[in-house]
Amino acid sequence: MMTAPLFEPTSPDLSTTFAGLTLQTPLVLLSGCVGFGDEYTRIEGYSHAHVGAVILKGTTLEPRMGNKPHRVYETPSGMLNAIGLQNPGARYVIDEILPKLPHDQTQFWANANGSSLDEYAEVARIFDDSPVTAIEINISCPNVKEGGVHFGNDPCMAAKVVAAMRAATSKPLITKLSPNNADIAETARLCIEAGSDGLSVINTLVGMAIDIEQRTPVIGNISGGLSGPAVKPVALWKIHQTRAIAQKHNIPILGQGGLTTPKDAIEFALVGSQALGLGTGLFYDPLLCGKVLKGLRDYMVRHDIARYEDLVGMLQQP
Amino acid sequence: MTNAHHATIVEEIATILANVQHPGDQFVMRVHAPKIAQKALPGQFVHIQVSPERPMRRPISIMLTNPEQGTVDLLIKAIGEGTERLRQRKVDEQLPMMGPIGHPFDLADPSKRYILIGGGVGIPPMIFVADHLQGQAETILFAGSEVPFPFALKPSTFLLPGIDSSVKMTIASLESRDIPCRLASKANMHGCFDGYVADLARSYLQALPQEERQRCVLLSCGPHPMLQSVAKLAHDLNIPAQLSLEEHMACAIGGCAGCVVETLEQGKRYYRRICVDGPVFDLNILPEFAA
Ligand SMILES: Cc1cc2nc3c(=O)[nH]c(=O)nc-3n(C[C@H](O)[C@H](O)[C@H](O)COP(=O)(O)OP(=O)(O)OC[C@H]3O[C@@H](n4cnc5c(N)ncnc54)[C@H](O)[C@@H]3O)c2cc1C
Ligand SMILES: Cc1cc2nc3c(=O)[nH]c(=O)nc-3n(C[C@H](O)[C@H](O)[C@H](O)COP(=O)(O)O)c2cc1C
Ligand code: FES
Numbered sequence: 027m028m029t030a031p032l033f034e035p036t037s038p039d040l041s042t043t044f045a046g047l048t049l050q051t052p053l054v055l056l057s058g059c060v061g062f063g064d065e066y067t068r069i070e071g072y073s074h075a076h077v078g079a080v081i082l083k084g085t086t087l088e089p090r091m092g093n094k095p096h097r098v099y100e101t102p103s104g105m106l107n108a109i110g111l112q113n114p115g116a117r118y119v120i121d122e123i124l125p126k127l128p129h130d131q132t133q134f135w136a137n138a139n140g141s142s143l144d145e146y147a148e149v150a151r152i153f154d155d156s157p158v159t160a161i162e163i164n165i166s167c168p169n170v171k172e173g174g175v176h177f178g179n180d181p182c183m184a185a186k187v188v189a190a191m192r193a194a195t196s197k198p199l200i201t202k203l204s205p206n207n208a209d210i211a212e213t214a215r216l217c218i219e220a221g222s223d224g225l226s227v228i229n230t231l232v233g234m235a236i237d238i239e240q241r242t243p244v245i246g247n248i249s250g251g252l253s254g255p256a257v258k259p260v261a262l263w264k265i266h267q268t269r270a271i272a273q274k275h276n277i278p279i280l281g282q283g284g285l286t287t288p289k290d291a292i293e294f295a296l297v298g299s300q301a302l303g304l305g306t307g308l309f310y311d312p313l314l315c316g317k318v319l320k321g322l323r324d325y326m327v328r329h330d331i332a333r334y335e336d337l338v339g340m341l342q343q344p
Numbered sequence: 345m346t347n348a349h350h351a352t353i354v355e356e357i358a359t360i361l362a363n364v365q366h367p368g369d370q371f372v373m374r375v376h377a378p379k380i381a382q383k384a385l386p387g388q389f390v391h392i393q394v395s396p397e398r399p400m401r402r403p404i405s406i407m408l409t410n411p412e413q414g415t416v417d418l419l420i421k422a423i424g425e426g427t428e429r430l431r432q433r434k435v436d437e438q439l440p441m442m443g444p445i446g447h448p449f450d451l452a453d454p455s456k457r458y459i460l461i462g463g464g465v466g467i468p469p470m471i472f473v474a475d476h477l478q479g480q481a482e483t484i485l486f487a488g489s490e491v492p493f494p495f496a497l498k499p500s501t502f503l504l505p506g507i508d509s510s511v512k513m514t515i516a517s518l519e520s521r522d523i524p525c526r527l528a529s530k531a532n533m534h535g536c537f538d539g540y541v542a543d544l545a546r547s548y549l550q551a552l553p554q555e556e557r558q559r560c561v562l563l564s565c566g567p568h569p570m571l572q573s574v575a576k577l578a579h580d581l582n583i584p585a586q587l588s589l590e591e592h593m594a595c596a597i598g599g600c601a602g603c604v605v606e607t608l609e610q611g612k613r614y615y616r617r618i619c620v621d622g623p624v625f626d627l628n629i630l631p632e633f634a635a
Contacts, residue, residue, distance in 0.1 A: 059600055060599045061600075061601070064347060065595075065597050065598040066597060067347065067349070067351070068349050068350065068351070068353045068620070069354070069355060069442065069597060070351040070355070071351075083601070091615055092601060095603075095604060095605075097602045098600065098603070099592055100426070105400055109600065109601050109602065112601045112615055126347075308595065308599070309400055309401065309595050309600070311355075311393075311399075311440070312597060313355050
């Protein structure tokens with residue numbers, strides 16, 4: 027199906043560069059929210075042309091069943107999830123899923139997970155020989171017992187994961203940082219020095235919900251990752267804290283956490299997001315991408331900003 | 345490159361045309377959502393943003409559509425914050441709604457007799473099946489509820505084998521379209537079977553001659569204990585069954601794997617997504633309902 031051009035030729039330039047890649051728009055669909063890349067095409071009006079990249083669900087070396095239900099639950103201004111990295115394994119993703127994706131319409135990135143340094147490295151090696159254009163490293167998944175956030179909360183371990191993957195692939199690596207880090211800027215620095223080409227800030231916060239009738243935790247895994255507008259102020263602050271070290275090394279940030287409106291997108295851009303992640307916002311509105319792009323464009327026209335990249339980090343001191 | 349499922353779901357801003365309250369926190373809502381009304385099949389559902397303050401959507405089965413008038417009817421029970429907010433929504437207000445979603449009931453074989461068993465807010469998809477199959481295949485509906493049925497009722501003129509003549513109440517709109525139906529309740533309702541709906545269906549099925557029973561297929565939606573009784577009925581009488589399942593949902597488009605049920609297929613265990621791989625599943629692949 028042909029998609030009409032999004033904007034008039036005179037409209038602002040919404041493309042952005044990220045870890046050496048050129049993204050057609052700054053919007054990136056976040057890992058775990060959009061399956062293995064194709065699911066949102068079910069909805070009439072969705073177009074891959076609206077997004078710069080789609081990040082596939084967190085993938086491990088071997089298949090994983092994931093956690094028992096309930097896995098998701100709405101909480102005030104957000105939601106909890108504990109999927110437990112359900113995925114068919116890296117080999118299957120490469121052999122059965124990636125060949126069917128329309129790589130001419132947008133880019134697809136992998137989201138690599140592991141419970142040991144070797145597993146992270148092996149997943150990187152497998153994806154190295156595939157059409158994904160970048161690999162995001164999930165060292166901050168709160169929903170699996172081994173690995174995941176345990177790597178992310180220890181800055182030295184985080185850097186070791188990056189180094190192990192760096193040795194296994196020449197694809198751009200994007201490290202996803204946990205907001206639960208005591209000193210996120212320091213973790214960012216170590217990951218950059220270990221070879222990370224970009225940073226995803228932030229992953230979910232850990233939380234829980236309680237069913238007072240059953241007197242049980244609502245989520246099967248007991249705790250889950252909190253996402254959505256509830257975490258947005260934390261996300262903005264963590265990006266702000268990470269921005270200086272990232273800029274010093276010329277490393278871009280994929281800002282995320284509660285971006286659900288065009289106004290949110292502008293805030294994430296101002297604080298320094300070279301790309302803008304959409305996750306929970308898609309659950310609120312499956313056609314969010316088109317609306318955010320329109321809002322960005324209107325804002326840029328109104329403020330006479332020609333390129334998205336000029337908007338990034340424009341935040342002034344109060 | 346496009347897949348078969350490409351653009352099968354639409355996002356519509358539906359307008360509420362009616363919201364009729366019934367006892368037991370139930371309400372029947374009619375919305376104008378012409379694209380969804382046009383495409384929907386029995387067993388499919390819509391995913392509704394009940395209010396901007398609770399923006400995560402709620403899955404609700406489609407009870408009936410009128411493609412000419414572009415309307416969709418829903419039957420909902422307020423059980424928590426989301427459904428309670430939906431209950432309070434007024435005529436002419438707008439509801440963002442995506443649909444139709446999910447793998448519908450398999451109704452392809454007109455030589456079958458479809459036995460529909462619905463409980464509580466599992467009744468709506470059964471009404472849609474009955475409506476769809478009218479004039480196409482033999483259909484009988486058994487509905488159970490512990491709160492008053494949110495439908496006009498009347499005594500039926502159809503006789504059904506295995507069912508006492510005192511159990512005569514039916515849903516008036518089905519009776520007028522020649523669809524046989526009987527009701528069950530433990531809440532002492534006049535003309536209804538005093539017991540569980542699966543037991544009512546069992547009396548009927550057991551009274552059928554063997555060759556008639558072998559043509560039957562069970563379709564069911566309702567609370568978990570009821571589905572368990574329906575599964576037992578299917579196992580005992582060796583009748584195939586399709587069950588419509590529920591789980592909390594986030595995306596309802598297959599993206600988050602939040603809504604899963606465990607399946608056993610060719611000896612392998614999977615977690616399948618209820619939103620797009622279901623909500624209707626063949627009983628045979630559901631270990632939690634195994635014999
Ligand atoms: C495919 C499908 C079709 C459905 N069709 C209908 C329908 O036609 N009419 C109707 O009234 N309801 C239907 N439901 C159930 C309805 O979606 C839930 O009742 C609703 O999401 C609860 O939201 P809440 O905010 O009111 O409750 P919450 O406050 O979220 O929860 C209240 C209680 O309900 C449970 N619950 C929450 N979400 C669900 C869910 N999706 N399914 C089952 N239990 C849940 C919670 O665990 C809790 O115990 C359907 C569900 C699915 C998955
Ligand atoms: C249902 C769900 C599943 C997720 N799965 C993953 C995952 O597999 N890997 C990962 O790195 N992040 C995962 N995340 C985190 C998101 O990618 C994102 O970082 C987070 O939700 C914050 O953004 P948001 O508020 O826009 O959703 C998941 C989030 C949700 C809601
Ligand atoms: S609700 Fe997201 S996969 Fe079913």
